[in-house]
Amino acid sequence: MNIANKLLLSVKNMLRDIIxxxxxxxxxxxxxxxxxxNNVRDVEV
Structure with missing residues (x-):
């Protein structure tokens, strides 16, 4: 169970970092x- 929780947490962190x-x-x-x-507009004017 502990390993599964760690895996889930690491996946959550990875997804958060990606987002x-x-x-x-x-x-x-x-x-x-x-x-x-804005620069292009200023140059054109």
Missing amino acids: LGVNHFIMSSVVIDIFFY
Whole structure:
């Protein structure tokens, strides 16, 4: 039972790390897109 709990916990932690990594990647992409969009818009004007 103890081994199963440890395994479940490690899987939970792994999933959490993946989700946090994906969220961080999405947020970074959004920030970069906004940054580049604003720069391009400023250059065009």
